[in-house]
């Protein structure tokens with residue numbers, strides 16, 4: 588009989604869902620598995636702008652992890668990792684516990700670092716659970732009249748337009764793009780459509796970087812002050828700090844460096860996927876699409892390791908479809924250098940997102956009206 592082995596699934600992110608599903612299909616009898624997650628659910632960020640815009644209920648945007656863990660015979664531990672010792676093969680948790688592992692699968696996503704702005708209490712988008720709760724309260728009590736979104740990437744762009752749709756024209760909505768401009772990681776055709784979409788919907792596009800963020804204003808590098816009663820910090824994310832000092836090989840960006848097999852380059856019993864992982868051989872943009880796509884190989888290799896099978900490589904797609912919602916039920920599709928926009932693109936995105944949720948047991952009832 589095979590010796591008992593401990594599998595720890597750290598974070599219930601997009602890729603880990605595939606590991607849970609694979610365990611539900613074929614759970615090796617000699618494996619004891621634990622899923623560590625601060626919340627018993629995963630918020631699907633792709634539908635978050637649609638939730639803010641009012642197209643989806645909260646329930647439609649979250650995946651319940653408890654039923655997936657139960658079906659997989661995995662114990663759910665509601666806690667967060669605060670430290671890792673790769674030599675001792677242990678994970679320290681914020682509830683005081685320490686978990687040992689034979690195989691570890693990390694999919695905790697990234698964090699944001701508001702201290703970069705020198706201001707405590709700047710509300711961040713991550714943890715997404717906290718942002719969702721805070722925004723829900725805000726909408727119920729006193730919807731904002733002056734929103735400033737800081738960060739001109741896809742998330743900031745979609746959220747600025749979602750706020751505009753939600754609040755109507757009586758509110759002011761602005762986006763501070765950062766030094767590299769709006770949708771800087773996208774080709775020119777997408778950027779053009781993006782600038783036009785903001786202008787047509789009355790969202791002020793402030794080209795330039797923010798220098799200071801207070802609770803009621805954003806100051807840009809040119810000294811201008813933008814008053815706000817709601818600030819969305821949609822600037823970039825960073826790797827979680829608890830990886831520092833773990834002994835795992837880390838990239839310059841702090842991410843856990845993996846091989847194409849999604850194994851740590853320094854510790855082959857550790858696997859990682861999603862935004863917490865970094866590839867040096869093939870740097871990938873941090874994106875939910877890549878996290879989802881890596882899931883099948885993560886599952887195959889984690890289970891393979893427990894069964895003594897050789898890992899298989901993951902080839903990230905060279906090009907991915909990006910769909911940017913525009914507040915109302917319209918969206919931009921970006922594929923390589925090509926970009927198109929329309930209501931049919933939103934319906935396409937809606938079908939893809941609901942299909943993903945349905946595969947993980949979240950009902951795909953009608954959109955909110």
Ligand SMILES: Cc1cc2nc3c(=O)[nH]c(=O)nc-3n(C[C@H](O)[C@H](O)[C@H](O)COP(=O)(O)OP(=O)(O)OC[C@H]3O[C@@H](n4cnc5c(N)ncnc54)[C@H](O)[C@@H]3O)c2cc1C
Pocket residue numbers: 597598599600601602623624625626628629630632633634635636666667668669694695696697712741742745746827860861862863873874875876877878910
């Ligand atoms: C508003 C918005 C819209 C977006 N839209 C898109 C889009 O349309 N397409 C796209 O590709 N990308 C999109 N993104 C980016 C996308 O959210 C991330 O790239 C994606 O979430 C990364 O997936 P992940 O599985 O690595 O991490 P996550 O989705 O963040 O999942 C990580 C999980 O780990 C848990 N966790 C966190 N810390 C710990 C810890 N210490 N211990 C244990 N568990 C922990 C978290 O609670 C979470 O459940 C969007 C982001 C935002 C903010």
